[in-house]
Amino acid sequence: xxxxxxxxxxDAAHHAVPFWERPExxxxxxxxxxVGFAWKPVGRAVVAGLDLRRDKIKARLDEAARLRxxxxxxxxxxxxxxxxxxxxxxxxxxxxxxxxxxLAEQAARDLEESLKRREKAALERIAQAxxxxxxxxxxxxxxxxxxxxxxxxxxxxxxxxxxxxxxQAIRQLPGxxx
Numbered sequence: 001x002x003x004x005x006x007x008x009x010x011d012a013a014h015h016a017v018p019f020w021e022r023p024e025x026x027x028x029x030x031x032x033x034x035v036g037f038a039w040k041p042v043g044r045a046v047v048a049g050l051d052l053r054r055d056k057i058k059a060r061l062d063e064a065a066r067l068r069x070x071x072x073x074x075x076x077x078x079x080x081x082x083x084x085x086x087x088x089x090x091x092x093x094x095x096x097x098x099x100x101x102x103l104a105e106q107a108a109r110d111l112e113e114s115l116k117r118r119e120k121a122a123l124e125r126i127a128q129a130x131x132x133x134x135x136x137x138x139x140x141x142x143x144x145x146x147x148x149x150x151x152x153x154x155x156x157x158x159x160x161x162x163x164x165x166x167x168q169a170i171r172q173l174p175g176x177x178x
Contacts, residue, residue: 019025153162
């Protein structure tokens with residue numbers, strides 16, 4: 001009870017003092033005065049800081065938009081170049097196929113001509129070999145005939161008949177050589 005009476009007495013004493021004499025009033029006034037005086041410079045600093053941050057963000061957004069446009073332009077350029085490269089590759093492939101076809105046809109013609117030339121050369125060599133074989137057979141026949149004639153003559157002719165035939169052959173030589 002005593003504490004209640006004291007609290008009631010303090011409360012009554014508190015109400016009896018005018019508000020300007022109370023310390024809470026002066027603390028509140030000092031607080032609002034400091035806030036009022038500081039409001040304008042602090043507000044400007046806060047606003048300036050926010051404006052600076054806004055400008056930085058705006059600059060970053062503008063830069064991002066510019067970079068995006070550049071990237072889109074580059075993508076478009078690269079896609080166009082890719083399409084051109086595909087078209088060029090298809091042209092190169094078509095040209096290579098046509099060139100390969102032309103070379104294959106040329107190679108077939110060259111092979112056919114080469115085979116004809118080789119066949120002709122082989123036929124000429126065969127004909128030459130036939131002529132040479134006939135000549136060798138003829139020469140061999142002449143050699144055999146002469147050997148046989150010598151043998152027959154040597155067995156059937158006398159020495160005087162042989163000398164007469166040699167003299168006669170020597171006389172006919174100048175007419176045979178011209």
